[in-house]
Amino acid sequence: MSLFRPRPADAESRIREDFDREAWPHFREITRAALRLTRRPAEAEDLASEVFLQAWKSFGKFERGTNCRAWLYKILWNVNQQRSRKKVPFTLGAEGEALLAETLAAEEPTPTEIKDEEVAAALDAISPEHKQILLLSDVEEFTYKEIAAILRVPIGTVMSRLSRARAALREKVRGTAAATSVVGNAAAQGGTP
Amino acid sequence: MNAALNVRDYACAKVRRRLDSYLAGELSVDLSHEMLEHLDRCPACAAELKARENLRGAVRRVAAAAPEPREGFEAEVRARIARTPAPSTGTATSLLLAASLVAAAGAGTLFLLSRTAGSPATNMAAARDAKAFLFAALNHKNCTLRGSWDKAPAAVPEALGAALDADVRAVVEKAAGDLPGYAPIAAHDCGHAGERILHVIFRKTGSSAAEDLVSVVATRPGSTLASSVRLAGLVSGGHRDGLSVVGTSAGDGRLVFLVTSGNDAEAMRLGKLVLPTLATAFVVR
Numbered sequence: 001m002s003l004f005r006p007r008p009a010d011a012e013s014r015i016r017e018d019f020d021r022e023a024w025p026h027f028r029e030i031t032r033a034a035l036r037l038t039r040r041p042a043e044a045e046d047l048a049s050e051v052f053l054q055a056w057k058s059f060g061k062f063e064r065g066t067n068c069r070a071w072l073y074k075i076l077w078n079v080n081q082q083r084s085r086k087k088v089p090f091t092l093g094a095e096g097e098a099l100l101a102e103t104l105a106a107e108e109p110t111p112t113e114i115k116d117e118e119v120a121a122a123l124d125a126i127s128p129e130h131k132q133i134l135l136l137s138d139v140e141e142f143t144y145k146e147i148a149a150i151l152r153v154p155i156g157t158v159m160s161r162l163s164r165a166r167a168a169l170r171e172k173v174r175g176t177a178a179a180t181s182v183v184g185n186a187a188a189q190g191g192t193p
Numbered sequence: 194m195n196a197a198l199n200v201r202d203y204a205c206a207k208v209r210r211r212l213d214s215y216l217a218g219e220l221s222v223d224l225s226h227e228m229l230e231h232l233d234r235c236p237a238c239a240a241e242l243k244a245r246e247n248l249r250g251a252v253r254r255v256a257a258a259a260p261e262p263r264e265g266f267e268a269e270v271r272a273r274i275a276r277t278p279a280p281s282t283g284t285a286t287s288l289l290l291a292a293s294l295v296a297a298a299g300a301g302t303l304f305l306l307s308r309t310a311g312s313p314a315t316n317m318a319a320a321r322d323a324k325a326f327l328f329a330a331l332n333h334k335n336c337t338l339r340g341s342w343d344k345a346p347a348a349v350p351e352a353l354g355a356a357l358d359a360d361v362r363a364v365v366e367k368a369a370g371d372l373p374g375y376a377p378i379a380a381h382d383c384g385h386a387g388e389r390i391l392h393v394i395f396r397k398t399g400s401s402a403a404e405d406l407v408s409v410v411a412t413r414p415g416s417t418l419a420s421s422v423r424l425a426g427l428v429s430g431g432h433r434d435g436l437s438v439v440g441t442s443a444g445d446g447r448l449v450f451l452v453t454s455g456n457d458a459e460a461m462r463l464g465k466l467v468l469p470t471l472a473t474a475f476v477v478r
Contacts, residue, residue: 159214
């Protein structure tokens with residue numbers, strides 16, 4: 001007698017229906033999130049495709065009715081981490097991050113006039129790890145608790161890493177704004193008779 | 194001379210360390226109240242808050258500019274998955290654990306609305322609505338249930354104090370009469386997640402139990418939360434942690450919620466009594 005009996009057709013179709021209902025509504029969002037992370041359409045498609053394939057293969061582990069979106073983001077994070085680890089190693093221990101967060105209070109004010117293209121450039125200029133956590137918080141709007149579960153780090157690490165990421169973004173934006181201002185002033189002065 | 198100098202002040206430094214958590218809605222209402230008090234008297238920190246809000250808005254705009262997936266891409270992935278055998282569902286508890294952890298952590302965000310598969314736009318709207326209901330429930334939990342309030346309701350004018358704008362006060366006084374068996378015991382400017390709200394607390398007459406406190410929460414004009422949520426009619430936000438929420442959009446676009454420790458039906462019953470009055474009273478001026 002075989003130990004591996006064929007799965008009944010209705011059971012298989014039920015799993016596919018569950019996947020349709022729980023996971024597929026997030027497909028476009030996950031694909032766009034992948035594009036935000038990679039910035040390259042072909043790489044983003046590859047990443048999103050891998051996320052959904054892994055999600056499907058491990059869908060038996062997903063508890064129906066819980067937050068499938070957060071579950072998919074966790075897979076997205078894991079797959080992207082595995083890929084980017086090969087390219088950009090970046091790990092700052094919790095202690096180091098807490099230490100860095102302590103220094104944040106003394107920073108200069110955030111510029112009030114910011115162009116979107118400056119922010120886009122600043123997002124690309126900060127580390128991938130900082131960019132990812134900023135997107136999870138400010139764009140995907142996950143709570144600190146959810147981010148901690150997605151990244152599998154303590155909530156204190158989420159807070160300190162986010163503080164550092166935001167400070168890094170502000171620093172880049174300040175740099176860009178200052179450079180623009182210098183260029184703008186020089187142009188203005190140059191144009192004055 | 195410049196705003197950075199204020200950062201040397203201990204209070205400013207403390208507030209600035211918390212600004213981002215405040216904007217992310219991760220501070221307790223007590224801390225949010227402290228922040229609001231400081232922001233009211235410190236133009237430099239208020240300006241910094243505004244600048245960081247602008248930056249967050251710009252990050253969202255930049256992120257939203259990511260193009261939609263290529264046409265046909267979803268079909269390709271669907272075909273690939275259709276060719277892949279279905280996973281086993283007879284998993285051991287230990288296998289369920291890892292996925293459950295993240296799923297359970299996030300489940301609260303969408304606790305309020307029934308989960309239905311729909312278009313991406315529908316799902317995004319549902320998530321935003323859920324966030325708005327959650328926002329109201331958290332205000333009740335952190336402020337109403339943790340605060341110290343008068344045991345006995347005072348007459349309406351005293352209970353509402355002098356803090357309210359005259360027009361808002363008139364609206365609340367009018368609505369107070371619509372909630373038979375309840376009387377307002379406090380009204381104040383409250384805040385959470387970068388949102389300033391009007392928070393009115395009612396107590397069931399003759400009761401001193403915390404579960405007989407009801408919150409009415411109204412966003413202020415210009416609210417970021419209200420700008421992305423439009424509730425058609427009186428909408429049930431569901432039930433969580435012993436709290437039920439109903440809400441509606443007012444004439445001027447602000448969101449008005451009622452939160453109670455009762456069940457969904459009780460929340461809807463009370464909401465029907467008081468929210469339409471508030472919603473129609475808040476009109477575009």
